[in-house]
Amino acid sequence: MTAVAIGTGRAVRPPVADSLAGLGPMLRLVLRRNRVRLVVWWVVLAGLFAYVGTYYTSLFTTQAALNDFAALSNTPSIKALTGLAATPNTLGGAVWTKIWMTCALSLAFGVVFLVTRSGRADEEVGRTELLRSRMLGRHAYSVASWLVDAALCVAVGAGIAVASAAVGLDPAGTGVVGSLVVGASVTGVGLMALGVGAVANQVAGTSRGANALGSAVIGAFYVLRMVGDLGDGRLTWVSPVGWAQEMQPWGANRWWPLVLLVVLAAVLLAAAARLEARRDLGAGLLPERPGPAGAPVRYASPLGLALRLQRGPVIGWSATIVLTALLFGSVVQSMTTLLSDAGSTATAIIGGTSVNALLAMLGMIIAMITTVFALQSAASLRGDEASGILEPQLAGAVSRTSWALQRLLIPVVGAAVLLLVGGAGIGVSYGAAVHDAGQAGRLALAALAYWPAVMVLVGVAVALFGWVPRLAVPLTWGVLSAMWFVVLIGDALHLPAWLLNVLPFSATPHLPLARLTWTPLVVLVLVAAGLVWTGLDRFARRDVQPG
Amino acid sequence: MDPLGGGRAIGDAPPTGPAVVAESLTRTFGPVTALSQLTVEMPHGVVGLVGANGAGKSTLIKILLGLLPPTSGRAQVLGLDCATEGLAIRQVVGYMPESDCLPPDVSATELVVHLARMSGLPSAVARERTADTLRHVGLYEERYRPIGGYSTGMKQRVKLAQAIVHDPRLVLLDEPTNGLDPAGRDEMLGLIQRISTDFAISVVVTSHLLGELERISDHLVVIEDGVLQRSTSTADATQLSGVVLVEVTDGVAELAALLRAAGAQVADDGGAHTFTVELAGEWVLDAIQDGAADLGVGLVRMQRRRHHLTEIFRPEQEGAHARH
Numbered sequence: 025m026t027a028v029a030i031g032t033g034r035a036v037r038p039p040v041a042d043s044l045a046g047l048g049p050m051l052r053l054v055l056r057r058n059r060v061r062l063v064v065w066w067v068v069l070a071g072l073f074a075y076v077g078t079y080y081t082s083l084f085t086t087q088a089a090l091n092d093f094a095a096l097s098n099t100p101s102i103k104a105l106t107g108l109a110a111t112p113n114t115l116g117g118a119v120w121t122k123i124w125m126t127c128a129l130s131l132a133f134g135v136v137f138l139v140t141r142s143g144r145a146d147e148e149v150g151r152t153e154l155l156r157s158r159m160l161g162r163h164a165y166s167v168a169s170w171l172v173d174a175a176l177c178v179a180v181g182a183g184i185a186v187a188s189a190a191v192g193l194d195p196a197g198t199g200v201v202g203s204l205v206v207g208a209s210v211t212g213v214g215l216m217a218l219g220v221g222a223v224a225n226q227v228a229g230t231s232r233g234a235n236a237l238g239s240a241v242i243g244a245f246y247v248l249r250m251v252g253d254l255g256d257g258r259l260t261w262v263s264p265v266g267w268a269q270e271m272q273p274w275g276a277n278r279w280w281p282l283v284l285l286v287v288l289a290a291v292l293l294a295a296a297a298r299l300e301a302r303r304d305l306g307a308g309l310l311p312e313r314p315g316p317a318g319a320p321v322r323y324a325s326p327l328g329l330a331l332r333l334q335r336g337p338v339i340g341w342s343a344t345i346v347l348t349a350l351l352f353g354s355v356v357q358s359m360t361t362l363l364s365d366a367g368s369t370a371t372a373i374i375g376g377t378s379v380n381a382l383l384a385m386l387g388m389i390i391a392m393i394t395t396v397f398a399l400q401s402a403a404s405l406r407g408d409e410a411s412g413i414l415e416p417q418l419a420g421a422v423s424r425t426s427w428a429l430q431r432l433l434i435p436v437v438g439a440a441v442l443l444l445v446g447g448a449g450i451g452v453s454y455g456a457a458v459h460d461a462g463q464a465g466r467l468a469l470a471a472l473a474y475w476p477a478v479m480v481l482v483g484v485a486v487a488l489f490g491w492v493p494r495l496a497v498p499l500t501w502g503v504l505s506a507m508w509f510v511v512l513i514g515d516a517l518h519l520p521a522w523l524l525n526v527l528p529f530s531a532t533p534h535l536p537l538a539r540l541t542w543t544p545l546v547v548l549v550l551v552a553a554g555l556v557w558t559g560l561d562r563f564a565r566r567d568v569q570p571g
Numbered sequence: 572m573d574p575l576g577g578g579r580a581i582g583d584a585p586p587t588g589p590a591v592v593a594e595s596l597t598r599t600f601g602p603v604t605a606l607s608q609l610t611v612e613m614p615h616g617v618v619g620l621v622g623a624n625g626a627g628k629s630t631l632i633k634i635l636l637g638l639l640p641p642t643s644g645r646a647q648v649l650g651l652d653c654a655t656e657g658l659a660i661r662q663v664v665g666y667m668p669e670s671d672c673l674p675p676d677v678s679a680t681e682l683v684v685h686l687a688r689m690s691g692l693p694s695a696v697a698r699e700r701t702a703d704t705l706r707h708v709g710l711y712e713e714r715y716r717p718i719g720g721y722s723t724g725m726k727q728r729v730k731l732a733q734a735i736v737h738d739p740r741l742v743l744l745d746e747p748t749n750g751l752d753p754a755g756r757d758e759m760l761g762l763i764q765r766i767s768t769d770f771a772i773s774v775v776v777t778s779h780l781l782g783e784l785e786r787i788s789d790h791l792v793v794i795e796d797g798v799l800q801r802s803t804s805t806a807d808a809t810q811l812s813g814v815v816l817v818e819v820t821d822g823v824a825e826l827a828a829l830l831r832a833a834g835a836q837v838a839d840d841g842g843a844h845t846f847t848v849e850l851a852g853e854w855v856l857d858a859i860q861d862g863a864a865d866l867g868v869g870l871v872r873m874q875r876r877r878h879h880l881t882e883i884f885r886p887e888q889e890g891a892h893a894r895h
Contacts, residue, residue: 042657042658045658049685056677150670150671153633155686156638157665158690160689161658
């Protein structure tokens with residue numbers, strides 16, 4: 025298809041100005057359709073930074089307290105998860121360690137989703153075609169959406185900078201340089217994500233594909249910098265997220281990595297525009313192939329059909345887990361060498377079990393990735409109901425409960441398999457480094473301990489599907505995001521300790537750091553079963569509600 | 572066009588020349604050929620574009636709008652070249668897409684005002700035209716509600732309204748009656764006819780239902796698998812056929828025998844009280860009347876039959892299918 029479009033590209037082209045005709049009205053349309061989302065993203069991200077800044081200002085009133093916090097933060101887990109500030113024992117550094125990565129990544133994912141919403145999603149349903157039937161140039165809609173999203177990035181960065189300066193995170197005598205740099209670094213990550221999202225929207229043929237591709241690239245940047253931060257820091261420079269980290273607010277206060285980010289964003293946007301000029305409206309770059317004429321018998325069951333429909337995500341998530349796990353395992357050994365060099369103090373602080381602590385944390389990240397897969401699969405119950413695929417299936421000789429249970433086999437069994445594979449992957453790669461073949465089995469079982477926790481979230485998704493079908497999908501992801509938020513900054517929110525401890529991921533014994541205790545696992549499984557039961561019971565009684 | 576005036580002054584010269592010209596237009600999608608060497612002219616008025624699903628109707632419309640480059644060949648809309656003057660075409664052409672593409676979270680008024688402004692109308696004029704157009708297509712108070720809650724019929728009306736809000740010279744309507752009940756279909760066809768007669772906007776309307784296009788079109792274009800099958804005025808296509816349908820109260824066999832004896836071609840058409848006669852000349856009509864009088868049977872009707880479009884196109888379409 026693209027070959028054809030390129031071929032005709034040699035014909036007389038309309039003037040360049042034409043390709044942006046209608047930009048003004050399109051800016052208004054993008055703002056109108058995204059006004060609530062834009063405001064929510066801004067308030068949440070800027071507000072989050074302001075809140076943590078205020079809280080830490082009141083918490084760390086002495087330099088001694090800051091020094092303690094810096095020492096406590098200097099663990100592989102913190103370095104891997106959020107990165108460690110360049111100057112961890114300053115007020116700004118403490119806030120950066122706590123919240124910068126969350127803000128920057130949230131903005132990055134948010135921007136990818138916003139680009140898709142006004143890009144591939146509209147093109148997919150033919151809305152772009154409706155708009156293009158007016159006096160609208162080829163690039164006007166895309167450029168309008170990019171401008172609005174870029175403005176969001178700048179606004180979020182500005183909000184963070186203002187909040188930081190207002191709270192007083194800058195040490196006396198430095199002006200507000202640190203605040204400006206921290207705001208600019210978040211903006212830079214957002215702009216980079218805008219470029220990634222724009223290209224993903226041109227390459228993928230569906231909105232789901234565009235979101236998946238964009239998110240996967242951002243996720244890969246995050247993992248790359250994680251590996252870099254755990255090592256000697258050189259690999260951090262491979263990742264654009266790492267560039268923004270290396271702007272080092274309240275440390276080196278570098279501006280030039282921002283130039284790298286802006287240039288990368290500009291290059292990606294230019295590439296996206298070029299791709300858009302060369303392809304047909306409605307087509308992606310990834311070729312569409314004709315499917316086979318017939319279908320095998322196995323597609324006749326709800327499970328078989330679901331497996332076919334979810335083939336892409338199942339393969340994609342499995343590959344993600346394997347690659348991530350192998351990468352994790354390979355850095356554990358070098359990490360521990362660094363740690364032992366640091367001397368006995370560091371080892372003492374994290375309980376003398378540094379390797380196990382790191383392995384436990386990496387296992388939890390594998391479990392988090394697995395959760396996203398399991399929730400995506402569980403949420404497709406509602407997805408198929410909304411898109412109308414459910415009704416013809418129920419018209420066959422299959423009960424609703426049986427349909428749903430067969431569908432749930434994918435997240436239930438798939439999560440167990442992914443956890444085992446992920447744990448084993450870390451073990452294989454780590455075991456190879458320390459010449460211990462037993463690590464694979466040990467770590468696979470350690471990761472499997474998170475299966476009940478993942479199932480509780482699947483249960484929540486099923487219960488929401490049963491009781492509030494129309495809100496089930498956004499609420500499912502909302503619950504997951506809320507849980508992650510609470511785990512990350514729950515202490516700053518003054519949430520009671522029992523609430524933090526009762527969350528599925530906190531309640532799970534963090535093997536191999538902690539000892540295996542069966543009680544929480546059994547309780548989690550029972551809770552999950554109860555949630556699934558109530559959801560399916562309700563689903564069997566309520567109306568089928570296509571979107 | 573005068574975008575500010577909203578409507579052409581009475582006494583405007585009727586448009587001359589064809590509305591749409593395609594010359595050996597070809598468009599392929601990888602291995603699929605959507606249009607093959609299509610050469611056709613469409614006059615002003617209402618043009619029906621007929622073809623089965625997948626015949627290439629929507630592809631043709633997108634090429635005409637300048638949204639899709641043809642693989643080869645060229646096309647003109649209102650004298651403007653589709654490959655290079657897309658924006659100019661879209662300024663004077665309205666388009667009603669086939670897909671359910673309206674954003675669910677805005678109201679019909681908001682959407683149509685926005686699209687009108689995108690076609691170059693100033694804000695105040697866009698609002699006024701939107702109100703008029705939505706009322707014209709039969710949307711009243713509900714136009715302030717989000718489109719997500721609309722029925723299929725209401726959504727089709729909104730799509731039609733946005734296509735004519737900027738007073739275009741030509742509208743391209745892609746399957747406007749899709750998903751409508753019979754009453755809704757009739758209303759939609761009536762609206763389309765009035766776009767042409769009341770507002771003097773030329774219309775190209777696609778459908779896979781020949782019957783409904785027959786009612787409103789002045790000209791018909793039939794494509795099948797991207798190949799032009801026929802382009803003809805509706806009047807020509809449905810001209811009187813040379814057959815008379817005769818219905819009598821009784822004595823069908825006797826009357827038929829009498830006519831055969833007089834030299835007329837009589838065919839049984841399957842009805843208990845009817846048969847058809849080839850109209851070889853005026854004398855056949857006299858013979859029917861005289862024969863009925865002689866036999867003493869009641870003559871219920873004598874009707875000259877019109878060709879039905881479906882009959883005319885059936886041989887071509889069957890031929891096209893046979894090639895597969």
